[in-house]
Amino acid sequence: MAAAQKERSAKTAARRKTRGEEELRMHAMAGTRQALADLMAWHGIEEQGEAMTLMIHRLHELGPQKSAPLLAPPRHIIELSQNVSLAFHQKSLLLIQQDPGDEIISPKAY
Numbered sequence: 001m002a003a004a005q006k007e008r009s010a011k012t013a014a015r016r017k018t019r020g021e022e023e024l025r026m027h028a029m030a031g032t033r034q035a036l037a038d039l040m041a042w043h044g045i046e047e048q049g050e051a052m053t054l055m056i057h058r059l060h061e062l063g064p065q066k067s068a069p070l071l072a073p074p075r076h077i078i079e080l081s082q083n084v085s086l087a088f089h090q091k092s093l094l095l096i097q098q099d100p101g102d103e104i105i106s107p108k109a110y
Helices: 002-019 030-043 048-071 082-098
Strands: none
Touching (some): 030 048
């Protein structure tokens, strides 16, 4: 039995090599795994590899311009309100006054 299993594994490896098949792996956080599970459930897909392959091919079919917005990572924009900015500036000035010595002192002319 062990020889038969080794033989099957060798045949499978040879077939994958001739087809140019390559294993792709990725690490995913819980939110990403849940999103994939939802997509698979919505469309009746049972294998993760099949779902990922379909998504890659569908995105590729869109071409570079149409697929760009779907592959652009969301960027967080941090905007401080004027009140927060003013409070930060005031507290910074207070800290400078409490700990003198960081100010720039120009040399005396002799």
